[in-house]
Amino acid sequence: MGMEQGAFQLLGYLLVLIQALGVAAAVHAVFTVRTAQGAIAWAISLLFMPYLTLLPYLVFGRSRFDAYIEARRQADLQMHRAMAELDWRPWVEEALTAHDSEAAQNLKVLARLGRQPPLANNRVRLLIDGENAFAAIFEAIAQAREVILLQFFIVRDDRLGRRLQRLLLERAASGVQVFFLYDRIGCHALPRRYVQRLREGGVAMHAFSVSAHSGLLNRFQLNFRNHRKLVLVDGRRGFLGGLNVGDDYLGGNPALSPWRDTQVELSGPVLACLQESFAEDWFWTTRQLPPLLLPERYPAGGVLCQLVGSGPADPQETGSLQFVAAINAARRRIWLASPYFVPDESVFAALRLAALRGLEVRLLLPSRPDHRVVYAASSLYAFEALEAGIRVFRYLPGFMHQKVLLIDGDTAAVGSANLDNRSFRLNFELTLFTVDAAFAAEVECMLQTDFSRSRELDREESRRAHRLKRLGMRVARLISPIL
Template identity: 50%
Template structure:
């Protein structure tokens, strides 16, 4: 009896302490989390479920972890100060798109947010799925002569990862300056051997981490989710694909893998160089070697690069989706592996439907992250009730990040339709204004819709009680997923 009583006292003390710590963390969340929805989600879960949420909050929840936002802004200012001596944007006046059309006028919002101009006459090539993307990327690497800039969120040491490593080493052996940036958390399984082999071959390697300390380094927020490759300052690759055989569709149960990248030439490449330089400077406190083109195509597609991240003065990524939804007059089709909108994006979706806009969202039918998937299911059921057409891709896992607006606007990049992309990760989208490219993207998405099933109101009644309970919990945690 004495032992049982002693255990009871210890357990009681443990749970009371945990509850007190949960309440303290909840108060902290109310004052520090960036959005009201996120603050409420954390506070409620910390008070009522501290056993499940206290440690995740310490890892994921502290948006202002070690004054990161202030530090990143300071470093970006330092980098731009360093570049004042270069002809960073001497080319802009020659290629800025000048058009009185209302569609172009709305792009001014993105210019104000990012400082990136709308640039004319870019060539763009739509790359569907991993084999097209990496075939084109490796072919471009083999032609590299001076500089390669590359960053990925996930790099795996598998067949594709080793092929990429080989191509980068071959570039370095030819005398090409290679800068390779990977996210420390996204590529947590990447062995030190892989990195050392690159360094020994002369490749400049850096990892994107939150801060230098051991704990901060593995902070889950503020990840570099961008996928950018720039070759000789002339060719760029941007999109949703990371480096691993799963992105080639060779890793069940998510295979085949459905994703999209784009290949770009023109002045837009220099803007993407600027984004890479900011990330590299943050990780390494040095500038990579940069090449600025002076001759551009005489015709092509108008593009604007929209980089976003938690250090922005405004919530650029969320505002991008809101502006896209608000500007749509005919249709807006969105593909994303995750669908966890905040209240502002949710309201914009609702208003678009009320205006008679054809709103479609393409989502996976398979899950890679359980709680995000459950939250996406719940939001998709409510979206169907609102009149939004929800499609679940059935031929594999859909990971592409594509937005199609009316007959002339398309955007492709790394941003998902969730809070992590809106506010916690560094992302980049390339928005294009072109009826011909819009038609290419439309044709691609029509094929994706044909390989999907449309969700109906009857689907809401198919879920068992325990599943609906899980959906409710997932919605509660939605703002922090």
């Protein structure tokens, strides 16, 4: 009897301790979480459900860990100082835009946010879906003669992953320098043998990790993931967009097939900015600079490009503000494709106001969920968008993963950033904005095809939804700031 009483007493002390820690964590969330919505979501859950949410908060919720942010900012400063000494791009500044169009002027805000200049005289090619994108990427890699830089959030040891592995080993054996950066959490299932085989074959391969230079506590931090996807070959051909390396992205998952995604191929001065983006992440991980090659020089003309890199160490909330700036600049049309539509208040307000101003605002979203809680929260936002006059389409053939924005008749954006809090504030992302009527027309044609393969939602669908389903959507939305 005495032992049982002692056990119950110990359990009571433990419960009181967890509740006290929950209160302390709730206060911490109020002071440190960047958005009011996120702070409220964490604080309420920590106060009333600490037994369920305390551990997730310690792992996911410390999104503004000052030691990491300061370490990352210092590393970026060191990297750019080292690059300044190289003077590696003497003529690129000639491509600084002197365009006086309204769309070009709007890029100035993005240039300040992304801390990269808008550059003219580029070539941009639209690559629709994985087969086309990886065919172009593998062709470029096979032709590499000097340096290959690669960065992916997810790499799988499957058929596509092994094709990439073999090609990189061949290039490394022929004397090409290969630098491969992958995210440690995104690639948690990647076998060690895959990485070891590449390293043994001469590929410099490293995992992007929060804890690299920011203290022991951050070894338990699962935020601050590097979600960027890019490939650079000899400083002449670059690729970025939404595709990772895995058979899923070629339609290999029957539940989500066919997979719909978009990538772009770049050449010209903007590759200097793309190399600098890779160099920041590589320097953070290794404290060394990768080789930087002068991009191919093109005559005046071509596509005006603005590369915007965003991340949790930015002085401004670049991930969210770049979309607010682009939406507010629209005068006629906004077409937006995103797999995860869980926007913050600023982005959602900008979209609704655009519709109320009389602009044609369309959203292209998946009809199949790959994350059910996110899909439920996204559905509620979609129904509220309908009430503001925004047209919402669900893509039917398979999972829609592209991140594409079309503004009016001349501005387009393709990148890695989703419309959710994780991309806005917790992940490192990369988005390319372009000003060019011909390229925008290609994006328009692509999206028109996607809309034709979609089902448009109507306002009655929200009213017809079962009460239990609506409750689930509202609960999902309540926790959406911390998804």
